[in-house]
Amino acid sequence: MTGKTTNRIILAAVFAVIVLGRTPAVAETWHADEPMILIYMDEQQADHLRAYGIAYWCLEPIRGYKVQWLLNYRGGSFLVRDAQEIRDRATIMGVSYKVIGPETANRIYEEIININAEVVLLEKAPDIAVYVPPTKEPWDDAVRMVLEYAQIPYDTVWDPEVLKGDLLKYDWLHLHHEDFTGQYGKFYAAYRAADWYQRSVRGSRIAAKELGFDSVQKLKGAVALKIREYVEQGGFLFAMCSAPDSLDIALAAIGIDIVPPEIDGTPRTPNADNLLDFSRTFAFRDFKLVADPYVYEVSNIDIMPKNLYDQRMVEDFELFEFSAKQDPALTIFVQDHVTSVHDFLGQTTAFRRSVLRDDVVILADTPGTDRVKYIHGNVSKGSFTFLGGHDPEDFRHLVGEKPTDISLYPNSPGYRLILNNVLFPSMRKKEKKT
Numbered sequence: 140m141t142g143k144t145t146n147r148i149i150l151a152a153v154f155a156v157i158v159l160g161r162t163p164a165v166a167e168t169w170h171a172d173e174p175m176i177l178i179y180m181d182e183q184q185a186d187h188l189r190a191y192g193i194a195y196w197c198l199e200p201i202r203g204y205k206v207q208w209l210l211n212y213r214g215g216s217f218l219v220r221d222a223q224e225i226r227d228r229a230t231i232m233g234v235s236y237k238v239i240g241p242e243t244a245n246r247i248y249e250e251i252i253n254i255n256a257e258v259v260l261l262e263k264a265p266d267i268a269v270y271v272p273p274t275k276e277p278w279d280d281a282v283r284m285v286l287e288y289a290q291i292p293y294d295t296v297w298d299p300e301v302l303k304g305d306l307l308k309y310d311w312l313h314l315h316h317e318d319f320t321g322q323y324g325k326f327y328a329a330y331r332a333a334d335w336y337q338r339s340v341r342g343s344r345i346a347a348k349e350l351g352f353d354s355v356q357k358l359k360g361a362v363a364l365k366i367r368e369y370v371e372q373g374g375f376l377f378a379m380c381s382a383p384d385s386l387d388i389a390l391a392a393i394g395i396d397i398v399p400p401e402i403d404g405t406p407r408t409p410n411a412d413n414l415l416d417f418s419r420t421f422a423f424r425d426f427k428l429v430a431d432p433y434v435y436e437v438s439n440i441d442i443m444p445k446n447l448y449d450q451r452m453v454e455d456f457e458l459f460e461f462s463a464k465q466d467p468a469l470t471i472f473v474q475d476h477v478t479s480v481h482d483f484l485g486q487t488t489a490f491r492r493s494v495l496r497d498d499v500v501i502l503a504d505t506p507g508t509d510r511v512k513y514i515h516g517n518v519s520k521g522s523f524t525f526l527g528g529h530d531p532e533d534f535r536h537l538v539g540e541k542p543t544d545i546s547l548y549p550n551s552p553g554y555r556l557i558l559n560n561v562l563f564p565s566m567r568k569k570e571k572k573t
Contacts, residue, residue, distance in 0.1 A: 169207070169258050171244035174221035178229065178236045180214035181476050186549040189232040190217065191558040192289030196228060198264035198565055208471070208562070210463045211256040212247065215474030215559075218258075232290070233549070257463035257470065261565035265310035265375075267293035270301070270317065270366075274342060279542035280315045281379065281530045285554045288545040291561060298346060301362050306369040310564040314382035316486065316529070319363045319389035320437055321356025321398050324381060324486060328433040354405065356389075356398050363389040367419065370521035376421075377560045381486035383525035384440040387420040388428070399432040417496075421523050422514055426494045440494055441487040441527075442510050455479035456489075456512040458503045471566065472502050472515055472524060474559050480552045482512070485529030490514060503556075513556065524560050531556075 178190050194217050197204035204225070207218040219225060221238055229236045239247075251258060269283055273295075286293050296305060296312075306312060318324045323339055330336040343355045352358040363386055370376050378386065388397070392415060396408045407430060408414065417424040429436045458473040458480065480503070482488070489510040495501075496516070502524070503513035515524045531553020533543050548554065 169248040171241040171248070173241060175239050175241070175244045176219050176221050176225055176229075176236050177239050177244075177247075178217040178219075178234060180216045180474070182214075182550075183235060184214070184476070184550065185235045186233045187214075187476065187555055188285060188289050188545065188549055188551065188558060190234045191555075191562060192291050193217070193225070193229050193232060193234050194219075194261065194562060195264050195289070195291045197225060198261055200264070206261040206565075208259045208261055208474075208566070209247065209251065209256065210259060210467055210470045210474060211254070212251055214476035215471075218244065218247075255460070255463050257467045259467045259471070259566050261562060263565055265561070265564040266308065267291070267311045267313070267561065268296045268306065268309040269293050269313045269315075271295045271297065271315075272317075273297055274338070279530070281543070281554070282313045282315060282377070282557055284542060284545055285557055286561070289558060298350060298358060298362050301365045302350065304365070306365065306374060307372065309374065311375050311377065311561065312366070312369060314366075314376070314378040314386065316380050317382050317385065318437070319359040319382070319385045320392070321354060321359050321389075322402055322437060323355075325429075325432070325435050325437055327399075327402050328435070354396075354398075354403060356392075356396065356403070360389050360393050364393070364419075367421070367518070370421075370523055371519035373520040375521060375560075375564050376523040377526075377557070378523070379485065379526045379557075380529045381437075383421075383490070383527070384423065384426075384487050385437055387423045387440075388426070388438055390419040390421070391415040391417055393419065397428055397430075399430055401432040420496070421518060422496055422499050422516055422525055423490070423494045424496050426491075435486075440491055442489050442491045443484070454505050454508075455481050456503045456505050456510070458513075459501060468563070468566065469500060469502070469515065471563050472513070472556070472559050475552050475555050476550070477552045480512075480531070480556070483528040483531050483533065483553065485527060487527055489527040490525070524563075526556060528553075 209216045347355045347358040397411045427439045461469045463470040492509045500515045504511045532548045
């Protein structure tokens with residue numbers, strides 16, 4: 140292990156104790172007395188993505204298996220007691236596994252004690268909701284695609300369900316290509332004459348009026364507040380692409396008109412930047428809005444790579460290595476069979492380091508730059524994770540392009556980051572020591 144890696148582990152542990160109020164977890168003694176199925180998650184796994192689907196399948200109430208997640212052991216492997224139905228399911232889904240005896244399982248436990256690894260128990264399949272419009276949009280959603288590929292069930296919700304309080308039915312909520320600022324993704328300049336854009340504007344305005352709001356921005360602001368309430372009450376939020384920064388902008392701009400008149404036909408509040416309330420945001424503060432309707436960005440939160448056209452010139456982002464025993468929760472988010480992941484673009488590709496709130500944990504970044512790719516934070520009883528970019532296996536996904544065929548990328552490191560988050564609410568919560 141390099142000195143740089145060791146320092147990052149130490150810093151992460153100190154951050155968890157001082158900032159997040161966490162204390163080191165007390166090591167739990169694990170012992171096997173029956174055969175186990177090891178679903179290894181290193182480079183030898185044939186289908187990493189569907190392995191998560193097997194873990195979820197085991198956790199569903201109709202089966203009720205407990206799954207052990209071996210954090211930092213062979214890429215974050217899973218261990219579950221041996222059962223023929225699990226073997227059959229893994230074989231059908233093309234997932235690699237090995238049946239091991241109790242002696243081998245106990246040797247694995249002993250090895251984990253002596254390295255930066257930990258065993259956490261997954262007890263319940265989380266109930267999943269994806270926030271998505273009922274109309275077909277000219278782009279895909281990487282999370283929905285990978286959930287379907289891994290055969291993990293989910294429900295869809297939209298503004299009426301959110302405003303009714305239906306989010307409280309779910310453990311996990313995903314947001315993706317949405318614009319909570321009421322600016323329709325800032326597609327005005329390039330697509331204002333396109334049929335899909337005009338339909339989106341008309342439909343959004345009608346929906347806002349039907350729900351009792353006189354503007355789309357006010358509707359989306361109310362939805363953003365409901366999402367924040369969901370997290371405060373214990374929900375877990377995962378967001379990608381344009382959702383993370385537009386959600387925080389919407390929260391900061393409650394009561395302020397930030398939409399250019401070319402887009403919504405009403406005047407913008409003068410000096411809107413100076414009126415933003417950052418106390419309501421999840422992850423960002425002190426950011427500046429982009430008022431020009433002909434500029435694609437909504438704020439300076441997004442920071443793009445220098446080269447947008449040559450994928451070979453784009454740097455990887457590096458996953459942070461945490462102390463698994465002191466903070467298994469943060470370690471879950473970065474489980475992978477690689478330590479660096481190739482960057483991919485999105486409406487929001489990466490987050491500007493200088494506008495991150497002080498209580499945000501960085502999970503992955505491009506070292507030596509202001510570009511942060513992957514972050515996590517806690518809000519009251521719940522938490523959130525934001526990942527920049529649109530599709531981990533489509534470097535420059537354009538409006539109207541065909542969705543990625545995930546079956547071509549069963550070992551995608553980027554898609555693994557998404558699925559780490561899906562299983563996070565399944566982790567048994569340990570009481571904090573005082």
